[in-house]
Amino acid sequence: MTNKLNTNMGFNKNPFSKFSAEEEIEFHNEIFYEPTFYPTLLDDLKSGTSRFILGQRGHGKSSIIHKLKTDLEKGQALTIIIDRFDEISLVENKIQLLNLILQEFVTKYVLFLDKNKDYLKKLNGEDKETLALLIKLFFQPLTKTEYETRYDNIKKVKTKNWFIQVFNKILKPANSLIGTGILITSTLISDSLGLKSPVTDTAYTEFLTKIDLIETSATPHEQQLKQSKRHLKELLNRLNTITKKTYYKSSVVLFDKVDEFQELNQEINKIALFTEDILTDTELLLQNDIAIAFSLWSEVKPILSKKVRFDKFKEIDISWKKNDMEPLIDKRILHFSGNTRSFSSLFENKSDLDNVIAISNKSPRDLISCLSDIYDYQTTNDNSSIFEGDSVSKGLIKFAKRYDYLSMYPSRTGKNKDVISMINIILRTRKIHLTILDLNTTYNQKTRWSQGKLEAMVKYKLVEEDSRLGANGEKVFTLLDPKLKHLITRGITSLETN
Structure with a gap:
């Protein structure tokens, strides 16, 4: 059914089946819609200037991070994305994060x-000695599959693909195994690059206070480097200096998905504490030629701003305008239709298009997700070349009812499940503009109860107080979320399935 619908609508496949940048890496560059601030952000990071990227969930922070990585690598910046934090402590974690970066x-x-082994010739003996230490301390053991996957994503600049020869020459069946994959270790890498250094009594002295003897593998003294903030930052600088002697012009760290780390439970206070230790290190953020871009949920900024110097590091606010939504989604439609369809051509009438844009609330992810629901309903009539009005109507309701409200509304207490009960209270009133009297009447409650509920709704940013009073001088609170407004206009009184 979907294949037939795709054919009739001119798509090579369903354009709305994936909602995240990670799932769309293969064609991400083709569908990326460049925000106005993007060129400045890219230039800042290339020049070693750290930046904060703030935005609501679903507004494309990860999409921007992945595009930055692509463009920075084209500009010869050694670029990494840090988006997994499973082994990181929830507080006082700067040392752990520095180790992860290295x-x-x-x-x-x-x-x-x-x-690109020829670039080793550009390094002197001290550089190679330092690189050997860095490999011993920080190279991540990889299976053969992991190694080859990462290897395939590395740019080949000059030299021939010599790794297969090295791989076959060095690796033997006796090597340790993980499952069916061969473990690529720091020793193997160091050997293959010819970096195994003889034992000396002077190596690495700039990083250690007193060392009598250095072993060929990491010694306890060397391992102590991984516990020192000062030494870790110095090693990071030394690595950057070495990389600049070969091919790279700068180094960039892109932090993403911090607020999605499961252990933080989407609580903004926990997210703030998790990031505070590294974001308050002004010295780290100001290092020459090493830029750090931190992608954060905008709700976290008010808490972090008490300690983090946002005034020293320019913040980029990802906030889209309503008129950005159509050209943004057009990039996707053009890609999947081979430049034969536009967003506006998918609808019977303009009011359907306007309703889809409105309910997405200036969120690219929400727009795609809503269109996915409409697409699913349209498969019941796969002979159509457009989204028919009935499919749009059903899709809008489904999208608004199934929406993951829990992940979108900030919690300081871990109790944001209260959001759902607040939403259902609002829906049952059938009012877009609420007063205490509306709640009193609907729930047969006293003013004190209704006032408490409205205060909670304001805290969760479900409603805001109007500047003008009602007809009888009472306070009026207006519903903010267009999804909930749509449900009220359609007579839906609960998010639960009827």
């Missing part, structure tokens, strides 16, 4: 050297 940088850089 792990990602070192692993990516030595894979680059594996693919």
Whole structure:
């Protein structure tokens, strides 16, 4: 059914089946809609200037992060994305995050050297000695499959693909195994690059206070480097200096999906505490030629701003305008239709298009998600070349009712499930403009109860107080979410399935 609908609508496949940048890496560049601030943000990061990227969920922070990575790498910036935090403590975690940054940088850089071995000739003995230490401390053991996947994503600049020869020469069946994959270790990498250094009594002295003997594998003294903020930042600087001697012009760390880390339970206070330790390190954020871009839920900023110097690091606010939505989604439609369809051509009448734009509330993800529901309903009549009015009507209701409201409304207490009960209270009043009297009448409650509920709704940003009073001088609170407004206009009184 979907294949037939795609054919009739001129799509090579369903354009609305995926909602995240990670799922769309294959064609992300083709559908990316460039915000007005993007060129400035890209230039800032290229020049080593750290930035904060703030935005609501679903507004494209991850999409921008992935596009930045692509464009930064074209500009010869050694770029990594940090978006997994499973082993990181929830508070006082700067050392752990610095170790994670170095792990990602070192692993990516030595894979680059594996693919472009001639660049090793640009390094002197001290550089190679430092690189050997970095590999011992930070290279992540990888299975053969993981190694090859990462290796395939590294740019080959000059040299031939010599890794297969090295791989076959060095690896033997006796090597340790993980499942069916061969473990690529720091020792193997160091050997393959010819970086195994003889034992000396002077190596790495700039990083340690007193060392009598350095072993060929990481010693307890060397391991202590991983517990020192000062030494970790110095190692990061040394690595950046080494990479600039070979191919790269700068280094960039892109942090993403912090607020989606499961252990933080979507609580803005926990998210703020998790990021505070590293974001308050002004020295780290101001390092030359090492830029850090931190993608954050905008709701976290008011808490972080008490300690984080947002005044020193320009913030980029991802906020779309209503008139951005059509050209943004047009990029996707053009890609999946081979430049034969536009967004406006998918609808019977303009009011359907306007309703879809309005309910998406200036969120690209919501717009795609809503269109996905409409698409599903349209499959019942797959002979159509447009989204028919009935499919649009049903799709809008389904989208508004199934929406993940819990993930969108901030919680400071971990009790944001109260949001659902608040929404159902609003829907039952059947009012877009609420007063205390409306709640008193609908629920047969006293003013004190109704006032408490309205205060909670304001806290969750479900409603806001109007500047003008009602006909009888009472306060009026207007519903903010267009999804909930749509449900009220359609007579829906609960998010639960009827």
